[in-house]
Amino acid sequence: MLGNSKLECLFLRIALALCILISCLSFGNAGITSTFIRSEWPSIDMPLDNDVFAIPKGHNAPQQVHITQGDYEGKAVIVSWVTSDDPGHNSVHYGTSDENYEFTAEGTVTNYTFYKYKSGYIHHCHVGDLKYNTKYYYKIGSGDSARKFWFQTPPKIDPDASYKFGIIGDLGQTFNSLSTLQHYMKSGGQTVLFLGDLSYADRYQFNDVGLRWDSWGRFAEQSAAYQPWIWSAGNHEIEYMPYMGEVEPFKSYIHRYLTPYLASKSSSPLWYAIRRASAHIIVLSAYSPFVKYTPQWHWLREELGRVDREKTPWLIVLMHVPIYNSNEAHFQEGESMQSVFESWFVKYRVDVVFAGHVHAYERSYRISSIHYNVSGDHHTIPDKSAPVYITVGDGGNQEGLAGRFKDPQPEYSAFREASYGHSTLEIKNRTHAFYHWNRNDDGKKVATDEFILHNQYWGRNHRRRKLKKHIQMVIDEDMNS
Numbered sequence: 001m002l003g004n005s006k007l008e009c010l011f012l013r014i015a016l017a018l019c020i021l022i023s024c025l026s027f028g029n030a031g032i033t034s035t036f037i038r039s040e041w042p043s044i045d046m047p048l049d050n051d052v053f054a055i056p057k058g059h060n061a062p063q064q065v066h067i068t069q070g071d072y073e074g075k076a077v078i079v080s081w082v083t084s085d086d087p088g089h090n091s092v093h094y095g096t097s098d099e100n101y102e103f104t105a106e107g108t109v110t111n112y113t114f115y116k117y118k119s120g121y122i123h124h125c126h127v128g129d130l131k132y133n134t135k136y137y138y139k140i141g142s143g144d145s146a147r148k149f150w151f152q153t154p155p156k157i158d159p160d161a162s163y164k165f166g167i168i169g170d171l172g173q174t175f176n177s178l179s180t181l182q183h184y185m186k187s188g189g190q191t192v193l194f195l196g197d198l199s200y201a202d203r204y205q206f207n208d209v210g211l212r213w214d215s216w217g218r219f220a221e222q223s224a225a226y227q228p229w230i231w232s233a234g235n236h237e238i239e240y241m242p243y244m245g246e247v248e249p250f251k252s253y254i255h256r257y258l259t260p261y262l263a264s265k266s267s268s269p270l271w272y273a274i275r276r277a278s279a280h281i282i283v284l285s286a287y288s289p290f291v292k293y294t295p296q297w298h299w300l301r302e303e304l305g306r307v308d309r310e311k312t313p314w315l316i317v318l319m320h321v322p323i324y325n326s327n328e329a330h331f332q333e334g335e336s337m338q339s340v341f342e343s344w345f346v347k348y349r350v351d352v353v354f355a356g357h358v359h360a361y362e363r364s365y366r367i368s369s370i371h372y373n374v375s376g377d378h379h380t381i382p383d384k385s386a387p388v389y390i391t392v393g394d395g396g397n398q399e400g401l402a403g404r405f406k407d408p409q410p411e412y413s414a415f416r417e418a419s420y421g422h423s424t425l426e427i428k429n430r431t432h433a434f435y436h437w438n439r440n441d442d443g444k445k446v447a448t449d450e451f452i453l454h455n456q457y458w459g460r461n462h463r464r465r466k467l468k469k470h471i472q473m474v475i476d477e478d479m480n481s
Contacts, residue, residue, distance in 0.1 A: 031409045034417035034448070043400035045173050045200075045212070052178060052222070053215045058145030060085040062123075064217025064256075065140065066224035067151055068231060069191075072263040074154045074276045076128035077228060079107070080258060081140055082120040082217065088145075092125045094138035098148065101139055112255045115244045117210030124258050132156040149225045152190065154277045159313050159430040159458075163277035164188055167390075167423040169195030169320075169356025170234070172397025173216050176420045179440045180396045184422045185223055187438065191276065192227065193425075195356035196234025196320035200397050201252065203236075206244060213252050231257045232283045233270050234320040234356060249287070259283070264303060267295050273303050278427055280312040284341070286321040291340055300341065304348045309457035313430040315350045317387070322355035324364050324380070324389045326413050329402035330357050343370045346385045349456035352425070352435075356393035359402040361437055362416040363449060364389040380412045388453065392437070396420045415449045430458045 046052065056063050062081040070076030079092050087109045093101035107125025111118065123140075130136065130153050137150045155161040166189030171177050184192070199216035201209045220229070237253040239246060254269055261272035270285035282303060290296045307315055323334040323342060334355070345353065346368050368383035394401070403418040419439045426434040437449040 031411065031413045032415045033405055033409050034415070034419075043174055043176065043398050045398050046175055046178065046219075048211070048215055052219045054218065055084075056145075056147060058141075058143075060088045060141075061145040062088075062141045062147050063120075063221070064214065065147065065149060065221050066217070066229060066257075067226075068228045068257070068259065069274050069276065070126050070128060070260050070263075072260065072273070072275060073157060074274070075130050075132065076126060076260075077130070077151060077153075078258050078260065079123075079125045079127055079138065079140065080256070081123050082214070082256075083123065083141075084120040087121045087123075089140070089142045090123055090125070092127055092138050092140055094127060094136050096134060096136060098137040098150070101137065110255060112251060114210050114239075114246060114252060115206050115241075117207040119210060119255065120214070122255055151226055151228070154190070157275055157277070157311055159278055159311060161277040162426075162428050163279065164190050164424055164426040165279070165316075166190075166192045167195065167354050167392045167425065168192055168395050169354075169391075170197040170359055170393040170397050171220075171395035172197070172200045172399075173212070173219050174396050174398050176396030176440070178219070178396075180394075180420055180422050181220070181223060183438060183440050187422070187424050189424050190227060192223065192229040193281065193316070193318055193354060194229050194231055195318060195354055195392060196232045197236040197356060197393075197395075197397065198231075198234075198253070198257070200236050200399070202239045202241070203398060205241075209239070209241075210252070213256065217256065230274065230281060230283065230318070231259055232318045232320060233285060233287065235287060238287055266299050271296050271299060275312050278312055278430060279314040279316055280307050281316045281318065284317065284319040284337075286319055286334070286337055290337060297340065300344070304344060307348065313455050313457050314427055314433065315348065315456070316425075317345065317350055317353045319353065319355050321357045322362075322389065322391045322393075323353065324362075324367070324412060325355075325358055325391060326362065326406045326410050326416065327358045327360055327391075327402050327418075328404040328406065329359065331406070333357070338369070342368060345387050346370055346383060349385055350387040351433075351456050352453060353387045353389050354423075355389070355391050356395075358391050358393045359397070359399060360391065360405075360416065360418040361394050361421060361439075361449070362391040363414045363437070363451075364412050365414050367412040380410070385456070387456075390423065390435075390437075392421075392423045394418075394420050395422070396440075417448065419448075421448070425453070431455050 064082040070078040095102040201212035264273040321334040323338040368386040372379040421439040433453040
């Protein structure tokens with residue numbers, strides 16, 4: 001009997017050791033909470049007389065120029081700008097040479113009021129039927145006030161199309177915001193995936209709200225006029241201000257920043273989808289109804305069914321409020337959306353979910369709570385079918401950094417740090433992408449957190465075998481040609 005007891009005890013110890021080992025392997029390396037502390041600029045907005053807010057020279061010169069994708073497939077852009085004095089010309093002249101603008105597209109013009117502020121004339125022009133992988137030059141305005149810009153269209157939709165996305169959230173218009181934007185512009189990113197909270201104009205009152213939307217538009221133009229920014233809305237875009245008589249949610253944002261929502265059969269500009277290069281990108285709205293049977297719920301269910309991983313293997317979701325967050329700031333605010341959509345993210349094997357809102361950086365392992373049919377950190381387990389969740393809410397706005405993380409660090413959290421920065425996701429082919437989080441450190445771009453992201457669709461065993469067969473066929477064709 002004594003021998004049997006010792007044997008049982010030995011088996012229990014071995015089983016316990018195996019459980020611990022499997023747990024460690026499932027979550028990867030132990031999570032890291034960075035202790036790096038940087039001396040950032042004060043979290044106050046830059047003064048309006050700063051050069052980055054300068055109004056372009058010339059009467060009624062176009063300002064606040066920005067572009068976004070204008071269709072579902074990446075063959076169109078929406079060019080937007082503001083004229084302050086009168087509507088002026090509403091056309092975009094464009095072509096493949098900066099000396100010959102051989103095409104013209106006509107746009108629309110609108111404006112709005114917010115309290116006693118009256119916006120400038122806001123122009124939106126859809127430029128379509130573009131060729132893939134082509135540099136286009138465009139001109140807006142007329143005479144001495146005309147301004148010239150350019151943009152590059154993406155490669156055609158293809159599973160092995162390489163492409164580099166930038167990820168920025170909660171940017172604002174402080175000196176820290178400027179540092180983030182300038183560092184991103186040196187990264188080689190080709191399109192920004194923006195995670196909500198643009199101008200933080202709602203931190204102002206009365207006419208200053210509109211003025212700070214104008215200043216942010218001029219600030220962002222240095223990047224947004226030359227490459228698409230894929231917009232999503234955050235809580236600072238709601239601008240519910242009944243004391244000023246303003247109760248229409250997202251009024252300023254919707255007037256100024258168009259999205260191609262109709263191209264993806266969405267009923268709202270706040271949620272939509274696009275395909276670009278080898279990625280299928282879904283934008284969700286955390287501040288619009290999303291529970292079962294609502295328009296956003298119906299739309300997402302249908303959109304996920306339209307995803308074709310054979311053509312766009314990379315499935316990326318953007319939202320403002322993070323589902324997994326171990327920061328004291330906004331803790332568990334994403335649980336309601338998690339309870340509705342997380343099971344779909346796992347079912348459709350979403351590769352990565354990017355969120356903002358929390359003014360810090362955090363990356364998770366692949367985890368889910370769906371096996372317990374409840375949300376909450378204490379039910380979270382490793383799940384190879386789940387996305388990686390990444391919070392990039394550290395753009396630099398005037399509310400400052402969220403420096404208080406939960407202690408101890410949850411097992412699902414791989415890396416977290418309260419510093420300003422941006423991320424890049426460089427898709428190499430259908431199977432691998434390189435991810436970097438870049439801290440804005442003393443004027444230098446520093447890659448602080450980085451890893452190789454393996455595609456959820458093509459990483460499965462039978463599809464790897466299918467891919468090897470496809471590659472061998474291509475090699476055989478080349479050898480026989």
